[in-house]
Amino acid sequence: NTKGIIFDLDGVIVDTAKFHYLAWRKMANDLGFDITLEQNEQLKGVSRVHSLEQILGWGNRTVSSTEFAQLMSSKNEDYLSRIAHMNDEDLLPGVKTILDFLTENHIPFALGSASKNARPILKGLKIEKRFKAIVDGNDVTKAKPDPEVFLIAAQKLDMQPEDCVVFEDSVAGVEAANRAGMTSIGIGDKEILKEADHNFNDFTEIYIDFIKQIIKK
Ligand code: B16
Ligand code: MG
Secondary structure, X not given: OEXXXXXXXXXXXXXXXXXXXXXXXXXXXXHOOOOOHHHHHOOOOOOHHHHHHHHHHHOOOOOOHHHHHHHHHHHHHHHHHHHOOOOHHHEOOOHHHHHHHXXXXXXXXXXXXXXXXXXXHHHHOOOHHHOOEEEOOOOOOOOOOOOHHHHHHHHHOOOOHHHEEEEEOOHHHHHHHHHOOOEEEXXXXXXXXXXXXXXXXXXXXXXXXXXXXXXXX
């Protein structure tokens, strides 16, 4: 028996974080202010609605609900045009090796992402069919750091939360995994993701032996 694995998408499987940043930054610039890379850290893993609320707060802007909806939709169009040409070469380094190992060894894995664009992105990367379950921003009512997205993923994997291991690049996502009672693995800056149970800079640092160890029940 093995544990189940849950992958975050943006910043873990593929580097869409930089495209989210560019698209939000362009929107902010059009509104007359800027957002920094440091501020962008706080947007990782955060839903579209909460990201926009946060950004408008930074710029001291209030907008009508109509304008709010327009800003979200034009940001998303801009974002989609930036990721339109993504393909299997855009998998982050080391990800393919891990997915291949899991697939070959029949270890089930799921996606647990805040993104409403997750399915088209996975399709573009040509890995959509390899996931036993895909839970994304369209399936949840509560955004990370609420554990809902990971708890639904565990259910779909037929696993207890404590038997799940989550790979996350965001502070909100690590908190969500911890609150779900799962093992959290932070991918990225250890100083930022200090609440994670294990930390790696990226997947090239993770050896199959480590995977074998953490999936043991
Ligand atoms: P969308 P993840 C998150 O995806 C991103 O990290 C976050 O920056 C983004 O705002 C959120 O998805 C919503 O994305 O606008 O595509 O619905 O990291 O949870 O996979
Ligand atoms: Mg992420």
